Structures are given as C-alpha cells and as structure tokens.
Amino acid sequence: MTKPATDLLTLPRKKLRVMNLLWLVVLIGGLVVSTQVTNTSLPALFANFGNFTEIFVAMAKPDWSYSGTVIPLVIQTIKIAILGTFFGSIVAFVYSLLIARNVIKNRLVTAVLRFVMNIIRTIPDLLLGAIFVAIVGIGPVAGVLALSVFTFGVVVKLFYEAIETIDPGPIEALTAVGANKWQIIQVAILPQVMTYFISYVLYAFEINVRASTVLGYIGAGGIGLYLQQTLQVFDYARTGTIIIIIIVVVVLIDYISSKSREALMR
Amino acid sequence: METSYQKLVPQTTNKLKVCWHWLIAIAAIALIAWSFTDMDFGGIKASAGQIAGAIFKGIFHPDWHYVYTGDGEDLVSELWETMCIAFLGTFISAIISVPFAFWSAHTKYKRWWSARLGKIVLAVIRSFPEIVLALMFIKAVGPGSAAGVLALGFHSVGMLAKLFSEAIENLEEGANEAVTATGGSKWHIMMFATLPNLLPALISNTLYRFDVSLRSASILGLVGAGGIGYPLIIALQYRQWDRVGIILLGIIVMVVLVDWLSGWIRARLV
Amino acid sequence: MAATTKPMIECTKVSKVYPDGTVGLKNINLKIAQGEFVVIVGLSGAGKSTLLRSINRLQDITSGEILIAGESITSARGKALRLLRCNIGMIFQNFNLVKRSSVLRNVLTGRIAYYPTWKTTFNLFSKADKQTAYEALQQVGLADKVYSRADELSGGQQQRVSIARVLAQNPQLILADEPTASLDPQTSRKVMNDLKMLNEKYGMTVVANLHSVALAREFGQRVVGVRAGEIVYDGQMSDTPEAVFNDIYNGGVGKGVAQS
Incomplete structure (x- = not known):
C-alpha cells in the first residue's frame, strides 16, 4: 500500500527465469540427441506405414478356430500370475515388517534390507523371466519364479509404507501393557493395514496378468509362447486371435479386480 | 458398595457378512490351490543351483572389459541407447496422451458415454502387449531402436493418458468457474485455468512414466528393438555369466540413478 | 448508458430445484438498480450462493427469468451468454x-x-x-x-x-460470493473497502453474500434476507432494525418479517 492510487506506474519488464530456460534447453537437447542415437525418423515410419497397417488388418481378421488351442495356455497364464502374486506377496509381507522403522528399531538392519529391496525393484519383469529361464529351464516354473520376484518388488514398498503410516498410538499402548513384538504386530499393526495389503495384492495381480501374457515369448510359460510361434511364421490371423483373447481377459480381470478393490476400501 | 454386574452378552454378528468373508477366503484358497495343478516344480533342471550361483558370482566378478571398448557395442553405449529410447518414447507418448486424456476424462462438460468410450480405448491400448507392438514396428521401420521408440511411444499412451485424465478429473472447479464468470469460452477455460493447473501433474506423471519406460526399454532388445536387452539375451544364451553380471549391474545402476533424478525433479516441482 | 432506466438485475419468479429434489430457490422476485450496494444475508444453506450463481448462470435455474440490464441471461446461449457475463464480475469465497x-x-x-x-x-x-x-x-x-x-x-x-x-x-455489476469467509477480520475489512471503492469510484453495482452481520451493517446500503430459498426481508440498511438480523439468523419460526 505504498503507492497512492492516483499516481499509476507503468508495467515493469518481466524478469527472465534462468531455470525455465535451462529446462527447455535440456528438453530440446535431449530430443535432438535421442532422435539421432535411436535413428528415429517419422518420414521412414510414414513411408513404411503400409507394412504396419497390413499387419493390423491381418490381425483384425482373427482365426477363431485357433481359439481352442489358445484357451488352455491362457489358463496356464492366469495360473502363473496367481502363483507369482501368491509367493511374492507372502515374502513381501514378512519382509515389509522387517524394514518398517516403527517395527524394527535397528536402523542398520532396515537400511541394508531396504538397499536389497531397491535393487530387486529395478529389474524389469521380462528380464527376470530371461534370467529364470536360464536358471531353471524353459517352462511355467520360470515364469512363476520371475513373477514372484517381480511381485515382491511391487508390493513390498507399498506394504512397508502402509505400515509406517499407521497410527502409532496402539503400538505404544501395547508396549505399555508389556506385549512382545509378535503380539504388537498381531494386535496393533495388522488390523490397521490388512485392507490396504489385500488391495495392493490385487493391484499386483492386475500387473502380473499383463506381464504373464508376454513371459512365454522368452520361454517362461503361458500364452506368450504361441505369440512368438505365430509371429515367427507371419500367421497374423492367429496372432490376432491371441491378442484379442489376451485383451479381453486382461480387461476383464482388471475390471473385476479394481471393482473389488473399491469395495474393499469402502 | 454393592454392584450387580451384567453377564456378557455374545457379540451380535452380521451372519451374511461373515458368510461372505468366509466364502471369499475359501474361493481365494481354492484358486491358489487350483493354480498349483499342472505346475511341474519337480522338473527344475538339476543345474539350476549351479547356474544361479554362476550368475550371482558374475555380478560380483563382472566382465569389466565390456564397460567401455569404444566400438559402440559396449555397455555404456548400449545403456545410453536404452535411455534415449525411453526418453524419446516417453516424449512421444506424452504428446499423444494429452488429447486422449481430455477425451476420456469424465467432466461435466461432456456426455458420459464419450468418456466411457475413451476409457475403454485406453484399456485396450494398455492391454496390447508391448512386445508385439515392437515386432510390428520392426516390420515397419526395420529392426533397431527406432522400433523400440515407437512401440514405447504408443504403448505408454494407455497408462499415461489414464493418469492424465485422472488428474483432469481431480482438478478443482474454482479456477474454471472464475474464467466462465468473466465470459470465457470453453477454449479459454482450457488455456487459462485447466492447463496451467494441470501442468505439474502432467510433468510429474510423465517423469514417472519415464522411470517405467526405462525398464521397458531395457527389455525391448529381447525382440530386437534396440537397447541393452539384446546383448543381455546373447550373453545368457552363450552362458557368459560374467557378462550377464556386468549388464545386470549396469541396468541396476542406470535405473537407480534415473529414479533418483526424476524423484528429485518431481520433489522440486511441487 | 441505456441501462440507467432499466434495473441492473431483475429476477421474476425464479425457482431452482436440484436434481435430488432439494429446493434451492423458491419464487424469487428481486430488482436491483444500477449503482446499488446490496448485501444478501442468511444462514449457510439458505440459498444465498445459489441466488448469486444463478444471476450469471454458473448454475441454471429451473423456472423464471433473470434480466441483466434488460437482457435475458436465462435464454442467452454461446457468444451472447459470454458477452453478458463479460459485464458481470464475480468474486469467490475461495478466490479461484x-x-x-x-x-x-x-x-x-x-x-x-x-x-x-x-x-x-x-x-x-x-x-x-x-x-x-x-x-x-x-x-x-x-x-x-x-x-x-x-x-x-x-x-x-x-x-x-x-x-x-x-x-x-x-463490468457494470459485481457479484461477490462470501468474499470474506476465508479471511481474518482485518483483511476482511480491507477487501470490503476495495469493493466499496469499486462501487463509489466506478459506479459498479455490487451484490455481496455476507455471513458477518457486522460487515453487512457497515458496508451494505440495502439488505436482502434469505431463508430456505425465499426472500424474507428487503429494505434499506438505514431503516433496518437489529431485530431483523436476529430474526434471519435465529430462524424466527413462522413469524418472518413482511417483505417490503
């Protein structure tokens, strides 16, 4: 309120924001460099777009007689996803209790275990699949193991964050009445986090169903195997059948799972 | 002092609810048990432990020569290529995602079926396997990282546009109303209220997607769409465990660094 | 200005029923002349906001008509609506x-x-x-x-x-929807003074919803009392006894003050 209203000033020039400019330079530089490194050129894409749409058109005329062959492997795929979710969640459950700082007070233990967790979280699902295929051989077991590790990485972080955000009051109350660690977990912690846990497991299951559909491509069991076979012999009608079935199954499971998560959180 | 205590009355339970809970629990256990059928856990190769040990040993005794050779086929250049694929792919998908997000966001400005349709389209894009998309682009632009970029660019739209549209739905109505009250058109509302309010969410979600895309980019090489995945699958096939070790190490370091960097940028954004 | 002869705002038989059946406004008839400073008082939920938001059609009304300087905003569409709104400024409780x-x-x-x-x-x-x-x-x-x-x-x-x-x-007209509700008393007075300045210096018509009786008494020229979607009082501030405010805020079951 220093200036009297009668004496109006002219608008000063806007100061240049150096940081904004810097971000813009980083963005444009990144675009130029990455376009060169990856040799991406849109003209090349449009020139060959015919090939792309050709495949699409071929896939749009699915070979339904093939679906009888596909269904058993789709079921195997779902089994892989269920088992992967199951094993991964159980390990993650125990592990998350060990890295939650309001359960384990020893900072060194939690720090080391969290470091291991963060490393496991970085490895992508298919990479885990490739490694487990090399270890245990081709087959669904490799898929189950890969998804178990992958699920662990997804849910363990959500789990321990849920544990750390609970109301600390009940823990103190139980410590005060002389409860041991397991009693505290059982009475003060689990009731507060269980619905979250179940919801996260369902969420991981959704991701796993998606992931398991392609695991077979590298030999880790499930429908991905036929995906690879049909693509290798350019039988796009059959590829189309597989993809449509995959999409229907995935969207359906997603829908059911997200609805049950909503019901759970209510 | 005399008090007569009342006897403890058994807790009144909602029978239907308890039944439901038991039913769900039994169904879940049955599903898991069913999943074990036809699963041949006994068939694990006898050499499994040995190979696992070899890979583990490889991580601690990596093939350091592979890190940089200068011929463009080494770890550093492959990782760099992977990052470039993720960067460009994310950028393309972010641009495609904006119109898709406005289409599928459920706002009061349009009819419900339009948003519903948009959401279904996004769900289908999300469910279309990335690897198949990569193979299709390989047919179009030839094997190499360009196919990876395009596959990522299109596949990520499914998830990114979903996140964007959720951000649009969660937007506060206030600023939009203020622009409406001054006589602004729908376009004005978008340019002056919606987009500026939305920008942080867009950037934050795009950065998050970059983290995810980086992981995807490192496996696209498995099908020949560029990046670190290709040398990895070759090393696995030829049982060069020390090379597998250094590649895994490289991927882990790259992902951790990028996660940290994007987390740092996102934190500064808020 | 042509508008000087016509009232700035003219509501005739305005009613608003929400989709869930709640009645927002019941048969509102209100004329506000150019240059007035009107405060609308009433309990929260009485329909003050609904009334204001109907005037520039941030909300549609169910029946009746609202004229702004002689032009119907109820039937305006697209460009015409935007041009009418252009002449109506709005101040929100949450600043927006x-x-x-x-x-x-x-x-x-x-x-x-x-x-x-x-x-x-x-x-x-x-x-x-x-x-x-x-x-x-x-x-x-x-x-x-x-x-x-x-x-x-x-x-x-x-x-x-x-x-x-x-x-x-x-604009010629300013609608202020609880402009001081999220502010402390001192800042509230500053904001109200600014509104008064717009009214006196630029001759803008101001219609403000106010919660606080003290602010209403200090700044309003004319008071409109609203209860349960109906106008229960309308008069100049200088002729308004304290009892009217008590009546509006304390319910005053059944014995509403006669409309002037």
Whole structure:
C-alpha cells in the first residue's frame, strides 16, 4: 500500500527465469540427441506405414478356430500370475515388517534390507523371466519364479509404507501393557493395514496378468509362447486371435479386480 | 458398595457378512490351490543351483572389459541407447496422451458415454502387449531402436493418458468457474485455468512414466528393438555369466540413478 | 448508458430445484438498480450462493427469468451468454485464482472475453491491457507482486488479486460470493473497502453474500434476507432494525418479517 492510487506506474519488464530456460534447453537437447542415437525418423515410419497397417488388418481378421488351442495356455497364464502374486506377496509381507522403522528399531538392519529391496525393484519383469529361464529351464516354473520376484518388488514398498503410516498410538499402548513384538504386530499393526495389503495384492495381480501374457515369448510359460510361434511364421490371423483373447481377459480381470478393490476400501 | 454386574452378552454378528468373508477366503484358497495343478516344480533342471550361483558370482566378478571398448557395442553405449529410447518414447507418448486424456476424462462438460468410450480405448491400448507392438514396428521401420521408440511411444499412451485424465478429473472447479464468470469460452477455460493447473501433474506423471519406460526399454532388445536387452539375451544364451553380471549391474545402476533424478525433479516441482 | 432506466438485475419468479429434489430457490422476485450496494444475508444453506450463481448462470435455474440490464441471461446461449457475463464480475469465497500462473496472468483473465481465441492462446495480450491489469493491481496495493506466482500470496492478497481481476474486466455489476469467509477480520475489512471503492469510484453495482452481520451493517446500503430459498426481508440498511438480523439468523419460526 505504498503507492497512492492516483499516481499509476507503468508495467515493469518481466524478469527472465534462468531455470525455465535451462529446462527447455535440456528438453530440446535431449530430443535432438535421442532422435539421432535411436535413428528415429517419422518420414521412414510414414513411408513404411503400409507394412504396419497390413499387419493390423491381418490381425483384425482373427482365426477363431485357433481359439481352442489358445484357451488352455491362457489358463496356464492366469495360473502363473496367481502363483507369482501368491509367493511374492507372502515374502513381501514378512519382509515389509522387517524394514518398517516403527517395527524394527535397528536402523542398520532396515537400511541394508531396504538397499536389497531397491535393487530387486529395478529389474524389469521380462528380464527376470530371461534370467529364470536360464536358471531353471524353459517352462511355467520360470515364469512363476520371475513373477514372484517381480511381485515382491511391487508390493513390498507399498506394504512397508502402509505400515509406517499407521497410527502409532496402539503400538505404544501395547508396549505399555508389556506385549512382545509378535503380539504388537498381531494386535496393533495388522488390523490397521490388512485392507490396504489385500488391495495392493490385487493391484499386483492386475500387473502380473499383463506381464504373464508376454513371459512365454522368452520361454517362461503361458500364452506368450504361441505369440512368438505365430509371429515367427507371419500367421497374423492367429496372432490376432491371441491378442484379442489376451485383451479381453486382461480387461476383464482388471475390471473385476479394481471393482473389488473399491469395495474393499469402502 | 454393592454392584450387580451384567453377564456378557455374545457379540451380535452380521451372519451374511461373515458368510461372505468366509466364502471369499475359501474361493481365494481354492484358486491358489487350483493354480498349483499342472505346475511341474519337480522338473527344475538339476543345474539350476549351479547356474544361479554362476550368475550371482558374475555380478560380483563382472566382465569389466565390456564397460567401455569404444566400438559402440559396449555397455555404456548400449545403456545410453536404452535411455534415449525411453526418453524419446516417453516424449512421444506424452504428446499423444494429452488429447486422449481430455477425451476420456469424465467432466461435466461432456456426455458420459464419450468418456466411457475413451476409457475403454485406453484399456485396450494398455492391454496390447508391448512386445508385439515392437515386432510390428520392426516390420515397419526395420529392426533397431527406432522400433523400440515407437512401440514405447504408443504403448505408454494407455497408462499415461489414464493418469492424465485422472488428474483432469481431480482438478478443482474454482479456477474454471472464475474464467466462465468473466465470459470465457470453453477454449479459454482450457488455456487459462485447466492447463496451467494441470501442468505439474502432467510433468510429474510423465517423469514417472519415464522411470517405467526405462525398464521397458531395457527389455525391448529381447525382440530386437534396440537397447541393452539384446546383448543381455546373447550373453545368457552363450552362458557368459560374467557378462550377464556386468549388464545386470549396469541396468541396476542406470535405473537407480534415473529414479533418483526424476524423484528429485518431481520433489522440486511441487 | 441505456441501462440507467432499466434495473441492473431483475429476477421474476425464479425457482431452482436440484436434481435430488432439494429446493434451492423458491419464487424469487428481486430488482436491483444500477449503482446499488446490496448485501444478501442468511444462514449457510439458505440459498444465498445459489441466488448469486444463478444471476450469471454458473448454475441454471429451473423456472423464471433473470434480466441483466434488460437482457435475458436465462435464454442467452454461446457468444451472447459470454458477452453478458463479460459485464458481470464475480468474486469467490475461495478466490479461484489459477494458483500456478503469475498474478499478472490471473488479472488478465478478466480481459479474455474481449479477445479472439487465437490471440489468447499465444498469450498475445495488448500492451494497453497489460497496463490496465497493472493499474488494477496498484489500486488494490499489490503492484510489487505483479510477477509473483498466485500461490505465493496470502489469502487476503489472493482475494485482492481477484478484485483486481474484476477491475480489469471493468463490468457494470459485481457479484461477490462470501468474499470474506476465508479471511481474518482485518483483511476482511480491507477487501470490503476495495469493493466499496469499486462501487463509489466506478459506479459498479455490487451484490455481496455476507455471513458477518457486522460487515453487512457497515458496508451494505440495502439488505436482502434469505431463508430456505425465499426472500424474507428487503429494505434499506438505514431503516433496518437489529431485530431483523436476529430474526434471519435465529430462524424466527413462522413469524418472518413482511417483505417490503
């Protein structure tokens, strides 16, 4: 309120924001460099777009007689996803209790275990699949193991964050009445986090169903195997059948799972 | 002092609810048990432990020569290529995602079926396997990282546009109303209220997607769409465990660094 | 101005029923002349906000008609509606600024209806309008914040930015929906003084919803009392006894003061 209203000033020039400019330079530089490194050129894409749409058109005329062959492997795929979710969640459950700082007070233990967790979280699902295929051989077991590790990485972080955000009051109350660690977990912690846990497991299951559909491509069991076979012999009608079935199954499971998560959180 | 205590009355339970809970629990256990059928856990190769040990040993005794050779086929250049694929792919998908997000966001400005349709389209894009998309682009632009970029660019739209549209739905109505009250058109509302309010969410979600895309980019090489995945699958096939070790190490370091960097940028954004 | 002969706002038999059956407004008849400073008082949920938001059609009414300076806003569509709104400024309880945009850009929002769409898209505001916006900011004492981001300002400052936005818009009518509800008493008086300045200096008609009886008594020329969607009192502030306020705020079951 220093200036009297009668004496109006002219608008000063806007100061240049150096940081904004810097971000813009980083963005444009990144675009130029990455376009060169990856040799991406849109003209090349449009020139060959015919090939792309050709495949699409071929896939749009699915070979339904093939679906009888596909269904058993789709079921195997779902089994892989269920088992992967199951094993991964159980390990993650125990592990998350060990890295939650309001359960384990020893900072060194939690720090080391969290470091291991963060490393496991970085490895992508298919990479885990490739490694487990090399270890245990081709087959669904490799898929189950890969998804178990992958699920662990997804849910363990959500789990321990849920544990750390609970109301600390009940823990103190139980410590005060002389409860041991397991009693505290059982009475003060689990009731507060269980619905979250179940919801996260369902969420991981959704991701796993998606992931398991392609695991077979590298030999880790499930429908991905036929995906690879049909693509290798350019039988796009059959590829189309597989993809449509995959999409229907995935969207359906997603829908059911997200609805049950909503019901759970209510 | 005399008090007569009342006897403890058994807790009144909602029978239907308890039944439901038991039913769900039994169904879940049955599903898991069913999943074990036809699963041949006994068939694990006898050499499994040995190979696992070899890979583990490889991580601690990596093939350091592979890190940089200068011929463009080494770890550093492959990782760099992977990052470039993720960067460009994310950028393309972010641009495609904006119109898709406005289409599928459920706002009061349009009819419900339009948003519903948009959401279904996004769900289908999300469910279309990335690897198949990569193979299709390989047919179009030839094997190499360009196919990876395009596959990522299109596949990520499914998830990114979903996140964007959720951000649009969660937007506060206030600023939009203020622009409406001054006589602004729908376009004005978008340019002056919606987009500026939305920008942080867009950037934050795009950065998050970059983290995810980086992981995807490192496996696209498995099908020949560029990046670190290709040398990895070759090393696995030829049982060069020390090379597998250094590649895994490289991927882990790259992902951790990028996660940290994007987390740092996102934190500064808020 | 042609509008001098016609009332600024004329509501005839305005009713609003929400989709869930709640009655928002019941048969409202209200005339507000050019240059008046009207305060609308009533309990929360009485329909004050609904009434204001119906006047510039942020909400549609179920039946009746509202005329703004003789033109019907109820039947206006598209461009015509936007031009009518252009002449009505609005101040909100929650300020409704675009938090991440600069103060200047927020004030310029008041001018957008005067520009073709392509110009605003590329941020091509004229120098004159930028100056207008800056002058508006000086009037409310926020000249030094012109390039700050809106969310860096305190609540009272944000509300004054929204007053500057209205000033830049230069309307004949200002609707203020609980402009002081999120502010402390001292800042509230500052904001009300700014509104009074707009009324006295620029002859803008002001219609304000107020919660606080003290502020209403101090600034209002005319009082309109609302209860359960109906107008239960209408009179000049100087002839209004304290009992009327007690009646409006304490329910006064069944013995509503007669409409004047």
